[in-house]
Amino acid sequence: MDTDFQTQWDLARYFYTGLDDPRLRADIDSIVPRFREFVSRFSGRIRNADADTLAEYYDASGALHDQLQSVELYLFYRSSLDTQDTEVAKLMGEVEALNIEAEKLWLPLEQEWKELWSDTLKALAQSPLLAPHKNAIEQKANNLRYLLDESAERVATFKSRALSVPETLREELAGSFVFDMQMDGEMRTMTEDEVRTLRMHHDRDVRKRAYESLRRVYNTRQNQITLSRTYTQIVKDWVSDVELRGYAGVMSARNVREELDDTTVDMLLQETVEHANLYQRYFELKRKHLGLDTLYDYDATASIASSKRTFDFSEAIQLHLDTVRDFDKEFHAHSVRMLKEGRIDVFPSHGKRGGAFACYTKNSPEFVLLNYTGDLRDVATISHELGHAVHGYLSQIQSHTGFHSPLSLAETASVFCETLLSERLIRTLDDEWIRELMDARLQDIMATIFRQIQYITFEKRVHESIASGMELTYRELNALWREEQIRFTGASVTYSTLAEEESGWSMIPHIFSTPFYCYAYAFGNILVFALLDRYRREGASFIPEYKSILASGGSKRPKELLMEHGFDIGSPEFYRSAFRSIGAMLDEYEALIPDASRSWR
Numbered sequence: 001m002d003t004d005f006q007t008q009w010d011l012a013r014y015f016y017t018g019l020d021d022p023r024l025r026a027d028i029d030s031i032v033p034r035f036r037e038f039v040s041r042f043s044g045r046i047r048n049a050d051a052d053t054l055a056e057y058y059d060a061s062g063a064l065h066d067q068l069q070s071v072e073l074y075l076f077y078r079s080s081l082d083t084q085d086t087e088v089a090k091l092m093g094e095v096e097a098l099n100i101e102a103e104k105l106w107l108p109l110e111q112e113w114k115e116l117w118s119d120t121l122k123a124l125a126q127s128p129l130l131a132p133h134k135n136a137i138e139q140k141a142n143n144l145r146y147l148l149d150e151s152a153e154r155v156a157t158f159k160s161r162a163l164s165v166p167e168t169l170r171e172e173l174a175g176s177f178v179f180d181m182q183m184d185g186e187m188r189t190m191t192e193d194e195v196r197t198l199r200m201h202h203d204r205d206v207r208k209r210a211y212e213s214l215r216r217v218y219n220t221r222q223n224q225i226t227l228s229r230t231y232t233q234i235v236k237d238w239v240s241d242v243e244l245r246g247y248a249g250v251m252s253a254r255n256v257r258e259e260l261d262d263t264t265v266d267m268l269l270q271e272t273v274e275h276a277n278l279y280q281r282y283f284e285l286k287r288k289h290l291g292l293d294t295l296y297d298y299d300a301t302a303s304i305a306s307s308k309r310t311f312d313f314s315e316a317i318q319l320h321l322d323t324v325r326d327f328d329k330e331f332h333a334h335s336v337r338m339l340k341e342g343r344i345d346v347f348p349s350h351g352k353r354g355g356a357f358a359c360y361t362k363n364s365p366e367f368v369l370l371n372y373t374g375d376l377r378d379v380a381t382i383s384h385e386l387g388h389a390v391h392g393y394l395s396q397i398q399s400h401t402g403f404h405s406p407l408s409l410a411e412t413a414s415v416f417c418e419t420l421l422s423e424r425l426i427r428t429l430d431d432e433w434i435r436e437l438m439d440a441r442l443q444d445i446m447a448t449i450f451r452q453i454q455y456i457t458f459e460k461r462v463h464e465s466i467a468s469g470m471e472l473t474y475r476e477l478n479a480l481w482r483e484e485q486i487r488f489t490g491a492s493v494t495y496s497t498l499a500e501e502e503s504g505w506s507m508i509p510h511i512f513s514t515p516f517y518c519y520a521y522a523f524g525n526i527l528v529f530a531l532l533d534r535y536r537r538e539g540a541s542f543i544p545e546y547k548s549i550l551a552s553g554g555s556k557r558p559k560e561l562l563m564e565h566g567f568d569i570g571s572p573e574f575y576r577s578a579f580r581s582i583g584a585m586l587d588e589y590e591a592l593i594p595d596a597s598r599s600w601r
């Protein structure tokens with residue numbers, strides 16, 4: 001590894017020298033005064049704004065964002081490095097309280113935005129002066145279409161305080177759960193995350209016990225009643241909002257926020273359901289890889305990993321650098337800069353936040369956090385997160401409002417880079433390793449596409465039933481969940497519990513906190529297949545197009561942006577080409593079955 005590569009964040013270089021840096025104190029103290037100044041400058045001017053005023057507003061709010069983000073980012077990064085640091089936690093609490101105060105100051109301005117009608121905003125969005133903010137303004141206008149009159153909105157705002165209770169209740173209830181599980185001959189108490197991870201264990205008994213442990217807690221009558229009441233309450237609120245505000249269907253409110261039209265999202269669902277045979281084929285092949293006669297639900301999540309080989313970080317990072325160097329020199333240069341400038345924190349340490357992430361915002365350098373231990377997934381994670389980082393870097397040409405892409409585009413660089421790396425890695429490995437890597441990749445793809453869409457088809461049925469006036473008990477929710485499971489897995493998975501005990505839905509936080517959100521993950525993955533397919537066919541000449549998609553950030557609606565580059569997300573063919581690629585991966589996976597009887601199709 002290059003000797004000037006750093007494996008720890010150099011936060012002092014970008015932010016403050018430490019918690020006692022006087023600049024940090026000064027910036028914290030300036031939060032509320034800066035907001036106050038901003039609000040008084042624009043108060044009364046938004047409701048009748050013309051293009052000049054809005055341009056001035058966006059410039060000023062961008063500047064305000066830049067002034068305030070150092071504090072937020074610095075404390076967030078410090079707490080990520082040591083979640084136990086009480087000094088950092090104290091400052092974060094202080095900043096949070098100041099932000100709440102600032103938000104209160106901001107409310108009247110928000111109200112003024114609502115007074116600017118949708119049509120007025122749509123017209124303003126066409127002004128050349130506002131070109132850098134066009135999509136943000138149009139998006140605001142789209143949301144305003146669903147606004148009620150002022151007194152109704154006021155009631156809704158008041159009511160929403162009470163309605164946030166069910167979601168918090170689910171979080172707090174699930175947070176209080178403890179799980180007992182027999183491990184290595186003794187009973188241990190574990191967190192939900194620990195038990196969930198054990199569902200991937202290579203030992204079947206461990207997996208089975210992990211499932212049972214989760215169900216023992218989630219399936220008590222009290223918890224089932226509480227969780228089903230909580231969930232149906234959230235759904236009732238959602239569907240009454242849909243009706244009051246005049247959305248076209250139960251999913252439309254989400255689609256408007258995700259900047260996708262209903263017909264596109266419907267097509268995504270329909271095409272995925274129609275290709276569920278691929279999901280089933282994966283499980284059938286997995287059963288053979290595992291050498292089982294029957295694949296039970298607790299086998300479906302099994303990892304086939306058995307070897308213990310690990311990669312040194314220097315080896316892994318070299319692999320990543322070789323991969324991006326062969327792809328594009330700007331990608332390569334960016335990763336090298338991240339390493340040299342101390343913007344990747346590589347190894348686990350006591351108190352450090354788990355998992356991995358990339359953080360990027362307008363006018364601030366990208367940072368990546370890893371917890372590198374050297375297994376195959378960790379190697380892929382390096383490329384995944386550095387992919388996110390280069391996406392953020394390329395989007396810097398956009399304005400503040402056009403910087404962040406919607407979720408459906410947010411994984412465009414990460415999964416793409418990760419796939420390039422995996423493909424390179426496969427060329428260097430022997431069969432046993434290729435099998436593990438393929439299995440890990442397919443498992444991710446299946447979970448990201450088919451399982452997420454299964455959540456959505458379940459949600460859709462529940463929301464539509466409740467919208468039509470039905471009441472659903474937990475037994476009915478369980479039965480619906482099982483029906484949707486079977487719709488996707490067919491006969492390829494055998495369920496170890498009765499349908500009425502299938503409480504899987506109650507373990508998915510997203511369906512409580514952000515209804516219908518999960519389809520964006522599936523869409524993002526399918527998009528990456530389409531991009532890779534073009535890259536394979538067109539080679540280097542596609543790279544500038546690809547980079548231009550990334551550099552667009554969130555400045556255009558996904559459909560428009562992708563159409564400009566030849567991807568028609570309104571056409572079934574877009575989805576079918578992705579499913580063809582997945583089919584081809586399954587062929588490769590099948591060829592790796594030891595002594596395979598390869599007759600199944």
Ligand SMILES: [Zn+2]
Pocket residue numbers: 384388411414
């Ligand atoms: Zn990601």
